[in-house]
Amino acid sequence: MIRVVLADDQEIIRTGLGMILDAQPDISVVGMAADGAEAVELTRRLRPDVCLFDIRMPGVDGIEATRLVDPVPVVVITTFDLDEHVHAALRAGAKGFLLKNSGTELLGQAIRAAAAGDALIAPTVTVRLLGAFADRGRPVQPVDPLTEREEEVVRTVASGRTNTEIAADLHISVSTVKTHIASLMAKLGVRNRVEIAMWAYETGRARP
Incomplete structure (x- = not known):
């Protein structure tokens, strides 16, 4: 069972994500937080397998929280499809980047990939992101x-x-x-x- 801590400052989103993940046979939400600081505290106390963090949260945002919970793998989820968010999340060590409209199947795939040490980025941002790094x-x-x-x-x-x-x-x-x-x-x-x-x-x- 993959144990997950999720954080989102909007209660309806937080509850919805929790229900979606708990409906997966191999995923269990063990803690939910309304901001980054609480998410970091929960992660350090509960020691989950994966964290799911929104980017925009009051106080400690999802990017900073990702850095603070290292080495626990983090999947970042956001409404905003902005290059600066993608780059910041990956630089902070995120193992996944999803948009909130990515769908339940992709959400489950991202959690499982992160738990396995892999990375999954929403297909809608993959092409643009890779284009930016094409010449390495x-x-x-x-x-x-x-x-x-x-x-x-x-x-x-x-x-x-x-x-x-x-x-x-x-x-x-x-x-x-x-x-x-x-x-x-x-x-x-x-x-x-x-x-x-x-x-x-x-x-x-x-x-x-």
């Missing part, structure tokens, strides 16, 4: 050449598509998509789909 120097070369299908998966991952959307686009099953992504991570020596997408931009397979 010489890209890594794959251990083994990519197959034609893996090349297709790389491009769709870079476009910010979810596994379900990739499966529909390429007319394959979701489990097959996951297999290809696991193979890509091994060949490229990366830890998650965000880094796969980064590599696609670095090698010119995708464009901002």
Whole structure:
């Protein structure tokens, strides 16, 4: 069971997120906070597996709270799709960045990814974020050449598509998509789909 502390200054949002997460068979909300300071205190006391923090909260905001609870992985969730928030959250060590309209499936995926030490960023901001980091120097070369299908998966991952959307686009099953992504991570020596997408931009397979 993945134990979660969540923080949002709006009670209706806080309650709704709690209900969504508690409805997941493998996730349990063990604490809820109305601001960043309370979130930090709860996290230090309850020692959850993952935190879910809103960015804009009174006093200690979600970015600062993310820094203060390290090394507990944090998924940041916000209404505001702003580059400065994305960069600030990732610099603070966040393991995920979601918009509040991302949907219940993506929310669960982000919590599970963070618990596993992975990272998940909302597809709606992935393309723009990766475009900003496209030029980081010489890209890594794959251990083994990519197959034609893996090349297709790389491009769709870079476009910010979810596994379900990739499966529909390429007319394959979701489990097959996951297999290809696991193979890509091994060949490229990366830890998650965000880094796969980064590599696609670095090698010119995708464009901002």
